[in-house]
Amino acid sequence: MKLVLAAFGVSALFVSSAFALEPIPGSVTYGGRATHRLQKAPVGSSFDETFYSGGQRYTETYMIQPDRSLVITSRIRISSDR
Numbered sequence: 226m227k228l229v230l231a232a233f234g235v236s237a238l239f240v241s242s243a244f245a246l247e248p249i250p251g252s253v254t255y256g257g258r259a260t261h262r263l264q265k266a267p268v269g270s271s272f273d274e275t276f277y278s279g280g281q282r283y284t285e286t287y288m289i290q291p292d293r294s295l296v297i298t299s300r301i302r303i304s305s306d307r
Contacts, residue, residue: 249279263289268289269289281303
């Protein structure tokens with residue numbers, strides 16, 4: 226069981242771009258700003274960012290890739306209130 230969980234965790238590090246979420250205005254990676262490279266954070270670690278886009282409030286989760294770039298792993302619309 227531990228081996229299966231470990232394999233799943235490693236495969237999550239290499240999220241296919243075919244299934245990747247596209248950045249929206251306000252996203253850390255929007256407009257080619259994927260130049261954020263977190264040098265001290267461990268590969269595979271993740272963090273959340275909350276922002277507004279088009280009158281909607283979102284929280285996105287980003288994962289640090291082996292090349293130190295960021296990929297969006299999830300997006301949740303929190304509300305439409307500002």
